[in-house]
Amino acid sequence: GLQRPARELRGLVKEKGIDDIRYYDMPARVLYGSSEREADLRYAVRMVIPDPFFWIEKGGRTYAALGPLEIDRARRMARVNEVIPTEELVAEEGRRSDPAELLLALARKLGFRVAEVPETFPLGIADRAGKQGLRFRIRRGPFFPERQQKSSEEIEWITEALRIAEAGMERAREILQESRADSEKVLRWKGGELTSERLRGEIEAVIAQRGGIAEHSIVAGGTQACDPHEQGYGPLHAGEAIVIDLFPRSQASGYYGDLSRTFVKGEPSEALQRLYDTVSEGKRWVLERMREGVDGGALHRKLVRRFAQAGYPTLQREGRWVGFFHGTGHSLGLEIHEPPRFAAGRFRAGQVMTVEPGLYYPDIGGVRLEDLVVVEKNGVRNLTRCRETFHIP
Secondary structure, eight states: OOOOOHHHHHHHHHHTTOSOGGGGGSOEEEEEEOTTTOHHHHHHHSSOOOSOEEEEEETTEEEEEEOHHHHHHHHHHOOSSEEEEHHHHHHHHTOOSOHHHHHHHHHHHHTOSEEEEETTSOHHHHHHHHTTTOEEEEEOSOSSGGGGSOOHHHHHHHHHHHHHHHHHHHHHHHHHHHOEEOTTSBEEETTEEOBHHHHHHHHHHHHHHTTEEOOSOEEEEGGGGGSTTOOOOSBOBTTSEEEEEEOOEETTTOOBOOEEEEEEESOOOHHHHHHHHHHHHHHHHHHHHOOTTOBHHHHHHHHHHHHHHTTOOOEEETTEEEBSOSOSOEEOSSSSSEEEETTSSBOOTTOEEEEOOEEEETTTEEEEOBEEEEEETTEEEEOOOOOOOOEEO
16 A cells, blocks of 8 residues: 555655655645547547556656557657666566556555546446545546637647538538439439538548548438438438538547538528528628627527527427437537537637527428637637538539
8 A cells, every 4th residue: 555654655655865854745736547538638649549548747747657569759759757667667666557556556666545536437446445545636627728719720630620521511512512402302322312422422432532530421312301410311301401420530639620510411501591591691690799708698699599599499499309300500619519518608819619409390300500710809719611512503
């Protein structure tokens, strides 16, 4: 455990040149996981490390504890002050390679008895290490609050991911342009039915070619478009709204882009055209009012009322929601949805937010339009270049 004799602890303090034994009661911030899957770890080290590892911040210095497979690469690339070889550390301590034992060895090496961890820290590791004297303090809320306001470099990475999404959306537009409707209004392209799956495959091929990773891209037509997270399946039809929502992750940076557009092949009904125009106007209305200090929740509620006044109430009908029943937008970065929520409070400069109003009525269709913006002092900077094109002849 960590209960050393006072004489030994005083010797360690002297050896490290530390004047105050209270240094050992100063909490260390600790993360554990894979930076390929854990956004906070990717943010901390700025590189992909597939296997779980410990990241520690103590006394203003940062450390990553890694095995021989990753250590040389990490010494070149990781944004930490020191990379600690786990094999040497475990050998020195005579410990097994159990993560809890490794954490205890790191606590000895770096000199801490309290670990501040996120709510998602593995319970098993905390339980085993805690039984040997390490104390844990759970940090409520974001582990890195600074992730909520993006640096200029992060905004560049998000923009690059958005450009990948825009390339995929342009490919979708091209294919819909080339497609033709048969006598049953089923869209056909290059000799076969144009299905949601086929169009999604073409879009995701472009995303991959541009260096993106596509995750659950949405290509949903007809009544499927009225279920906002339905990926879409089966043949696409002329005259029906087709919602395409793309949110690729850049392989290079790990940051996401996000983009939604709605198309109709052929002539839309008058009701569908009016639905589209209402959503498009609603998006413009929000963009004109967003700026630092504006209350996002109040803005969302006003938009819901605005849609209702235009004849599009949000309510339950025959057991399902219709109208505008999702958020106006969300933050994104190393995660596709990350704090703060659009409606969580007042906007702050540097936040990157989607603006994606939608209206969904199964008897008419579903429409969603989404841009990606940076909040600034006097407005927003729209990162999105993709034009809105509803009607495709």
